[in-house]
Amino acid sequence: MAADIVLNVAGASKRFGGVQALSDVGITIRSGEVVGLIGPNGAGKTTFFNVITGLYAPDSGSFELGGKPYKPHLVHEVARAGIARTFQNIRLFPEMTALENVMVGRHVRSGSGLMGAVFRTPKFVAEERAITQRARELLEYVGIARFAEYKARTLSYGDQRRLEIARALATDPTLIALDEPAAGMNATEKGVLRDLILRIRKDGRTILLIEHDVKLVMGLCDRVTVLDYGKPIAEGSPYDVQRNEKVIEAYLGAGHKAH
Amino acid sequence: MNKKLVAFLCTAFLLVVLPAVAQYAGNFWVRAIDFALLYVLLALGLNIVVGYAGLLDLGYIAFYAVGAYMFGLLASPHLSDTFSTIKSLFPGGLHTPLWAVIPLGAALAAFFGAVLGAPTLKLRGDYLAIVTLGFGEIIRVFLNNLDAPLNITNGPKGLLQIDSLKLPLVGFDFGRTGELLGFEVSSVTKYYFLFLAIVVCSVLICYRLERSRIGRAWMAIREDEIAAKAMGIDTRNMKLLAFAMGASFGGVSGVLFATFQRFISPESFALQESVMVVAMVVLGGIGHIPGVILGAVLLASLPEALRWVAGAFDLQSMTGGRIDAAILRQLLIALAMIAIMLARPRGLWPSPEHGKAAPAPVR
Numbered sequence: 001m002a003a004d005i006v007l008n009v010a011g012a013s014k015r016f017g018g019v020q021a022l023s024d025v026g027i028t029i030r031s032g033e034v035v036g037l038i039g040p041n042g043a044g045k046t047t048f049f050n051v052i053t054g055l056y057a058p059d060s061g062s063f064e065l066g067g068k069p070y071k072p073h074l075v076h077e078v079a080r081a082g083i084a085r086t087f088q089n090i091r092l093f094p095e096m097t098a099l100e101n102v103m104v105g106r107h108v109r110s111g112s113g114l115m116g117a118v119f120r121t122p123k124f125v126a127e128e129r130a131i132t133q134r135a136r137e138l139l140e141y142v143g144i145a146r147f148a149e150y151k152a153r154t155l156s157y158g159d160q161r162r163l164e165i166a167r168a169l170a171t172d173p174t175l176i177a178l179d180e181p182a183a184g185m186n187a188t189e190k191g192v193l194r195d196l197i198l199r200i201r202k203d204g205r206t207i208l209l210i211e212h213d214v215k216l217v218m219g220l221c222d223r224v225t226v227l228d229y230g231k232p233i234a235e236g237s238p239y240d241v242q243r244n245e246k247v248i249e250a251y252l253g254a255g256h257k258a259h
Numbered sequence: 260m261n262k263k264l265v266a267f268l269c270t271a272f273l274l275v276v277l278p279a280v281a282q283y284a285g286n287f288w289v290r291a292i293d294f295a296l297l298y299v300l301l302a303l304g305l306n307i308v309v310g311y312a313g314l315l316d317l318g319y320i321a322f323y324a325v326g327a328y329m330f331g332l333l334a335s336p337h338l339s340d341t342f343s344t345i346k347s348l349f350p351g352g353l354h355t356p357l358w359a360v361i362p363l364g365a366a367l368a369a370f371f372g373a374v375l376g377a378p379t380l381k382l383r384g385d386y387l388a389i390v391t392l393g394f395g396e397i398i399r400v401f402l403n404n405l406d407a408p409l410n411i412t413n414g415p416k417g418l419l420q421i422d423s424l425k426l427p428l429v430g431f432d433f434g435r436t437g438e439l440l441g442f443e444v445s446s447v448t449k450y451y452f453l454f455l456a457i458v459v460c461s462v463l464i465c466y467r468l469e470r471s472r473i474g475r476a477w478m479a480i481r482e483d484e485i486a487a488k489a490m491g492i493d494t495r496n497m498k499l500l501a502f503a504m505g506a507s508f509g510g511v512s513g514v515l516f517a518t519f520q521r522f523i524s525p526e527s528f529a530l531q532e533s534v535m536v537v538a539m540v541v542l543g544g545i546g547h548i549p550g551v552i553l554g555a556v557l558l559a560s561l562p563e564a565l566r567w568v569a570g571a572f573d574l575q576s577m578t579g580g581r582i583d584a585a586i587l588r589q590l591l592i593a594l595a596m597i598a599i600m601l602a603r604p605r606g607l608w609p610s611p612e613h614g615k616a617a618p619a620p621v622r
Contacts, residue, residue, distance in 0.1 A: 053489065055485070055488075055489075075485075075488035075489055076488050076489075076490075076491045076492055076493045076494070079488075079489060079490060079491030080491050084489075084490075085489055087486065087489075091483050091485060091486035091489075092482075092483070092486065093478065093479050093482035093483055093486065093487075094482060094483075095478075095482055096475075096478055096479070096482060100475060100478075103475055104475050104476065104479045104487070104490050104492070105490050106472075107472060107475070107476055107479075107490060107491055107492050108490065108491030108492070110472055112471070112472055113473065114468075114473060114500070114504070116471075117467050117468055117471030117472065117473055117474070118464050118467055118468065120467060124471070127472075128471070128472070131472070167490065171490060171491055
């Protein structure tokens with residue numbers, strides 16, 4: 001069913017000088033799915049992420065979000081269109097409180113301007129109240145409501161990751177893209193994260209996940225796309241991908257056999 | 260809540276009584292306080308650009324100049340004396356009322372803020388500072404040289420005989436000494452209350468902007484521009500808005516300066532003034548309104564206080580003319596700034612630290 005497709009990217013290519021970082025990468029994500037994007041270091045996973053979220057302008061490719069074509073050239077337009085992302089190396093607003101961080105996420109779904117703010121119009125006050133309430137709900141949702149008034153930089157690593165997810169959720173995304181959310185987490189934190197991702201999925205959101213932790217990816221994803229040297233080398237269920245010769249070669253080098 | 264009310268009433272009382280006390284000591288002091296208020300206005304405006312949006316602007320005084328020259332041209336004999344067309348249109352000379360020029364000055368300065376901000380959108384930090392510094396100087400050089408072929412700004416001679424503020428309907432003249440309940444109210448004291456009212460309005464505007472969607476977007480850009488973009492913030496428009504908003508404060512301040520001083524020349528808008536306003540913001544507590552006000556008041560009044568001290572001890576004759584009061588003043592201000600930055604690197608009155616103690620990690 002075409003209507004079910006949230007993100008459809010075909011033929012995305014990106015070159016940095018002499019390096020072909022991405023060549024002809026495509027991905028299709030259906031509503032409610034968790035899709036994994038894996039590959040060895042330098043395979044182009046984050047580049048692909050940056051291309052679909054507008055951070056890098058692609059050299060070519062067609063991009064459709066919810067059946068409508070979108071141009072990934074302006075980052076803020078992509079967020080407005082409905083893709084929210086987190087970053088591999090956490091990018092919060094460190095000197096703002098956790099609550100304010102999530103409130104910034106509501107920016108794109110609210111509209112009051114300068115005059116509303118200066119004159120405190122009833123519309124502004126109502127909108128501001130709604131923003132605060134939604135932000136508190138989201139902090140509660142990811143489980144860090146008690147740190148609402150703390151500056152983001154004072155939160156622990158795992159909590160900062162969760163805050164970043166809450167901030168991304170605040171934009172009401174149709175697709176939430178997580179760039180290595182489990183990087184640097186201990187086993188307990190990974191368990192918490194896994195539960196959170198499953199809950200986000202259960203609540204009807206579609207997720208694109210870059211991850212190194214194969215165990216986490218295999219347990220969470222419905223489908224997995226594997227990149228190597230900027231090219232897609234395999235696509236399918238986690239079970240199939242794990243047994244794919246090319247994937248094993250990419251990860252372990254030639255000469256290893258699947259067992 | 261009650262405590263807050265008491266503090267508010269005390270502050271209000273002090274602010275009302277202050278000029279009366281200062282006037283008793285001499286109009287010179289009230290004048291110094293008036294200038295301090297203009298600097299507060301400038302610092303509040305720059306705080307929007309530097310403190311909220313995190314864009315280091317070293318040419319901010321240009322917008323002060325734009326406001327001042329706007330009023331200077333619209334309310335002095337210069338234009339009608341120079342151009343016969345204008346003379347024939349306004350035989351009595353141009354006397355645009357201040358109330359009309361304040362919004363116009365704010366709008367023009369905001370326009371200049373956006374125009375000068377536009378080319379700098381992709382720059383950050385040091386690079387942005389250097390470009391804005393250049394723009395600030397360009398405006399001053401223009402004002403200095405636009406006396407030929409058409410004499411628009413009267414060049415380095417400046418604009419003279421600028422109108423002082425009059426309210427003809429109620430017969431109130433800010434330029435003259437008046438009387439209230441048997442007390443003598445000097446011209447500078449009248450201006451004090453006008454400036455104070457405008458500063459209070461500006462503080463309210465800043466405070467409200469800080470706690471709004473726009474204010475949060477500015478701060479998000481300051482904290483991490485890429486993350487702000489990824490959250491759907493149109494950083495280009497938001498930065499332009501910050502430049503324009505900050506500049507409009509400078510414009511209003513400039514209009515007030517022109518009507519108060521009644522004479523302006525490009526000299527008043529030198530680079531040093533820009534640096535001074537940045538110093539006020541940084542020294543007081545960047546991004547924190549009470550801190551910025553404190554910084555502006557301190558740095559604006561310190562030179563006057565030191566001038567008085569140097570004069571009282573007559574340093575010049577004590578040292579046989581080797582130490583000039585003016586030089587000593589500069590030296591002491593520099594020392595004070597270094598001392599403050601060493602002792603309080605985040606400013607004299609920085610925004611309060613939330614969550615000083617790191618929260619317990621997840622278990």
